[in-house]
Amino acid sequence: MEATIIDGKEIAARVKADVADSVSTLKKRGVVPCLAVILVGNNPASVSYVSGKRKALCEAGMEDRSIELPESTTEQELLGIIEKLNNDSSVHGILVQLPLPPHISEKAVTDAISPAKDVDGFHPVNVGKLVSGEKGFLPCTPNGITVLLKKTGIETDGKNVVVVGRSNIVGKPMALLMLRKEFNATVTICHTGTKNLADFTRRADILIVASGRPNTVTADMIKPGAAVIDVGVNRIPDSSRKSGFRLCGDVDFEGAKKVAGFITPVPGGVGPMTIAMLIFNTLESARQTLGGK
Structure with missing residues (x-):
């Protein structure tokens, strides 16, 4: 039985629709x-x-x-x-x-x-708020992944989450978010210095891969039934495509979907959520001008 495909486009469309409704309400208030x-x-x-x-x-x-x-x-x-x-x-x-x-x-x-207009969540003040658990703008891609997990009904409480990648944009903030009490996961971060990567990835109930390299994770590196979130976007030369390339993630999708319980495709998985959370953050910033209401 193959993994359930997590439809990032559909979930992002729902987030965008909610944002549009709220924007309409804000406009009525000037x-x-x-x-x-x-x-x-x-x-x-x-x-x-x-x-x-x-x-x-x-x-x-x-x-x-x-x-x-x-x-x-x-x-x-x-x-x-x-x-x-x-x-x-x-x-x-x-x-x-x-x-x-x-x-x-x-x-x-x-x-x-x-920091009050940093809707990307990259300013040191917002990074500090993320670390300390204070309210601030969250980086769009990691926050989008938490929404994917919630909307798909994937439980994080007490689960083993392995993040592959330690970038300031995805890896580090992703790990910090999963450590928050609202998600309550046990988190491991792997990176280019990790020896025997598969020893860690096979323990993951939720595996989030943001290495920036195709086929970093293959089917034999995945725990059966795990949720696999592929953040990678890699351009691979493909003469059969009009563009001359095709997109793929950091996970061997065809192999992984035969082992995983849930998996995001590339494209159409995490990518659409990043933009959805960007406009969500912009909405939140606009709300602040009305005292957050």
């Missing part, structure tokens, strides 16, 4: 949630990601204050734009699409965004 997405340069993947975010904003009835800048934009110019957006009370969220050109410091840019 507040239009607004997100400024800043794109520097024309990296094809980044252009595609920004396009998806803008589409979601439009569908939710939010204001899209997107800014496209040339690759030659200086760090000082970008920081100046962020400062203006920080001081603009009609803007509720600021997102700078990564990666940035090499001459611009990602840390300097992330630190420059007001």
Whole structure:
């Protein structure tokens, strides 16, 4: 019996519909949630990601204050734009699409965004709140994964969760979220320095893979019946496709689905949830202007 496929598109659509309803209510109270997405340069993947975010904003009835800048934009110019957006009370969220050109410091840019408008959840203040369990903006991909688990009815209380990957964007915040009492899991983090990775992954009731490398996890590395969440998005050359490539995750999907109890596909699993949680965070920021109501 094959694993149940977790439909991220369907769950994300439900989240977006709820956000759109709330946006409609906020508008009646005179507040239009607004997100400024800043794109520097024309990296094809980044252009595609920004396009998806803008589409979601439009569908939710939010204001899209997107800014496209040339690759030659200086760090000082970008920081100046962020400062203006920080001081603009009609803007509720600021997102700078990564990666940035090499001459611009990602840390300097992330630190420059007001924590109150950091809907990506990357500012040190929001990271600190995540660590201490305080209310703040949660990183979109890890938060989206918790929603996938909840909506699918996958129990986390007392379960063994193994996270493969230790990035600041997914791995670390994912582990911290699963440690919170509301999820109450026992968490192990594995990474490139982990010896005998399969010894850890086979113990996982919930296996979250964000290694950034295809086939990091194969079927023989999965505990029968486990929930497998594949965060990876890798472009593999494929001459049979019009684009010249196909997308795959970090897990061998075809093999894994014969062992796992639940599994996310790539594409159509975690990806749609990331954008859904971004507009959710923007909504939450707009609500703060009305005292969080």
